[in-house]
Amino acid sequence: MNSAPPTRPADTKRRVGSLEVLLFSLIALAVSAGAMSAFVAGDPRLSTAATVFCGVFVQALPFLVLGVVVSGLIAAFVSAERLSRWLPRRPALAVALAGIGGAALPGCECGSVPVARRLFGPGTNGAAALTFMLSAPAINPVVLVATAVAFPGQPALVLARCAASLATAVVMGMLWSRFGRDAWVTRDLPEPPAEGSSRWTVFSEAARHDFLQAASYLVVGAAAAAAMRVLVPAWVFEHLAGNLIVGVVTMGLLAVVLALCSEADAFVAASLTMLPLVPRLVFLVVGPAFDVKLAAMQAGMFGRQFAVRFGPVTFVVATVIATAVGLALLGGGT
Template sequence: MNQLNTAFTLFLSLLVEAMPFLLMGVLLSGLLLFFVDERKLIAAMPRNPLLGAIVGSCGGFLFPVCECGNIPVARRLLLQGAPTPVAIGLLLAAPTVNPIVIWATWVAFRDQPEIVVLRVLFSLSIAVFIACLFSTQADLRPLLQPSVTRSRLIKSESPVGSLWQSKPAQPERKPALLQSGSFLLGQPEGPLRMDASSLQGSVATGKISQPLPDKLRLFLENTIQELRELGGVLVIGSAIAAVIQVGVPREIIVSLGQGPVTSILAMMLLAAVVSICSTVDSFFALAFSSVFTSGSLLAFLVFGPMIDVKAIGLMLSVFKPRAIIYLFALVGQLTLLLTLIINLYFS
């Protein structure tokens, strides 16, 4: 009974901690959808993979959200047809490379400023490398969820330029309500699909009036819809994280943290299990600073915001499971390599 109470308390704490940042990400996502000229936005994004990865990885300074809020923003960018390196860089680096998290890390590790600098550098390096790696994939359709793929295929026919190297055959058209996604009912010409291409095209052709009050109404409806979709996934992810925290004693994880390699692996596992928001995880890591090496503390601070149990559920709204496993493996290997160098040569 005590374990059940503990799991429920952890579940509520994770949910309460994450929900404001999910709401912030959904609001930013809606702003991109309704109030930003997507053609100008996409045209302004660099097409060079390296430059696009760097710009996307630094996007946290414009969208200072944690790992629960950056996923809706990255998904919206992909839906709008943004270059892949920009979206992947934002997805991985924004939870760490943003002014709120940098300031919180500085407050926690004021006596160890190298932790702050290395956390930002390692997060940027990993995000840029993986974003460039994804840009080498000529066709991302096998890695993306069908809803994201369909929207990007629509964008590939826009004047901005093709995002796929080969143009696929046109999919068979189905009645609107037989397709997956969200729709506005009660429109004069039938249900209207709630995605960037349909909505902005409808505004341009006059199907939706352009006055600000109407845009605000649609913005609110879109926010509620995305909160229902992503919020449900967040609830499931938080429940899984709470069960794991109760079922796996932390003493077992901590007991592994003596060696240069095992300490890193233990802190990476701990980061994935506890699923703490990136804005406060530095204070949690500070509690282990007298026991664990600097490299293992960095592993916790770098790996956790990119991959944790709570965020995996949200990532399933963008990527297929195989792509998430791919991301998980890449982030884990790069984090282990960089932090092991710190343990072996600078500790």
Template sequence: MSRLATIWAIFQGLLLEALPFLLIGVLIAGMARWIAPGGGWLQRLPSQPLLAPLTGAALGFALPACECGNVPVARRLLASGAPLGSALGFLFAAPVLNPIVLASTWAAFPHQPWLLAARPLAALLLALALSALLQQWPEGQLLEPALLEERRLSQPLAEVGLLERRTGLVGAATAATPPKPERPSLATVLDHSSREFLDLAGLLVLGSALAAVVQTLLPRTWLLAVGGGPTLSVLSLMLMAVVVSVCSSVDAFLALGFASQITPGALLAFLVLGPVVDLKLLGLFGVVLQPRAIALTAAGACVVVLLIGQWVNLWLL
């Protein structure tokens, strides 16, 4: 019974921590759909391999949502026709680069200036690497099917033909750009946002439950026991970041409790990997990416973070 009580307590904590940010993300996506129907300005974002993810990452400063809240925003970016690199840069970098997370990191570690610079820089490098990796695949194999259909509807006919859109009639209008979309009513936006929030909340519940069960069965003390080794410490804290699944807005304060027991590289790995890959995010990513793309994201993120953590340990130890 005590183990069940622990699972229930952890599940409640994860869910209550993440739901407000998920709601913020859905509201931001809904307001973007109402203010700029069709997302014409998003389609004009840079599409160059380097500049696109950098631009998307920069949007994280203006949209304060943790990793749960930025999923619906990234989905709206893609559905509105934003360049793939920009949306991926936002998806992977925004959870660390938003002002709330930067402020919480500074509040938790005011006497470690290297970490205040290393965390956003490492998050940016990770976003660039993942964006470059995923863009090696065609969008049809990368994006979730319903999102792909919605994205194709927002793109000019010069780029996506009628047959690819699966809408309209062959031989119908052949304009280079679709008609300018009308602004939906607030009632329509609220209805769409409510349904999106409920769908994502259901996935978040499943992810939080899985994280609570695994976290209970795999105590943190086991992972911290190898916190002094330069390589094992990074690997163990990466695993802890995935299992604990705490939001990026408060993970720095959690890390403060064991920072003195682990290497600097392991501390940075915990703060960088968690906002991109954790158990509660696996289901949420399913509304943006296909399963194989999610697996590739997780594997690529782990490799990049391990290398970053190892380099930091070589530099500071």
């Protein structure tokens, strides 16, 4: 009688994952830093693009870390079901509460995306999470103080930015509660740890997943912003000051392609003294709501079907509301 073949031991070889790829990439960049610096320094356009890329990435990274820490804490302590019990049943009240609550997260848009993904749930919960995602990077105290410092003696601009950004977030939340579809969110959260796992395990796994997911798309968005910076001619600004509509549209598009951190964009807007305040307000409201890095991060965290619908509508809503609020509170001032 033939004996059964011996059972092969289970294959326990560890696969190379995203964390290992990130570490290998960082080591490779560190080793080749000298050669890359010499190559980039020899071309002014490459040097400009590298500066923009590093500026966008370095500005956003600390707030991205803050965001994924918060998202990890949410995964460990707050479920979407629990959040839905805390929120008012009426969609309008839930969205308004989430919009105002965005002031409590002192971070930028890169940190709010993973937090919103953790909070996202069906129905009212999803609308509130998206409202929070848009309001947090635009109306938190750090951003408003930075705006006041960048525009000294112009408190009306700070008020206009807060009002227009909050209105944009609330309107988008209401639009999602009315027309949004949960099926558009095609990216799933990672499988939860085994039942009985400690809260530290849940926190660390969620934070690691969200950081690697969001950081990879942040790199894509920062690269797109760097490429667009060197492709936009300097003479464009000379044709904006005389036409409000052209100035508003152009500054909105510029906010999309430059992808500045919401803590730093006020200083860029303040430097554009050749433009009226209204186009500069549009720049400040559109940027934290929709830009190339946010589009990439939302595609990574929520899915492409969500990103291609939510992003363009956000751009239109933010531009229209910022223009209306600017005309009402700022007039045609410079």
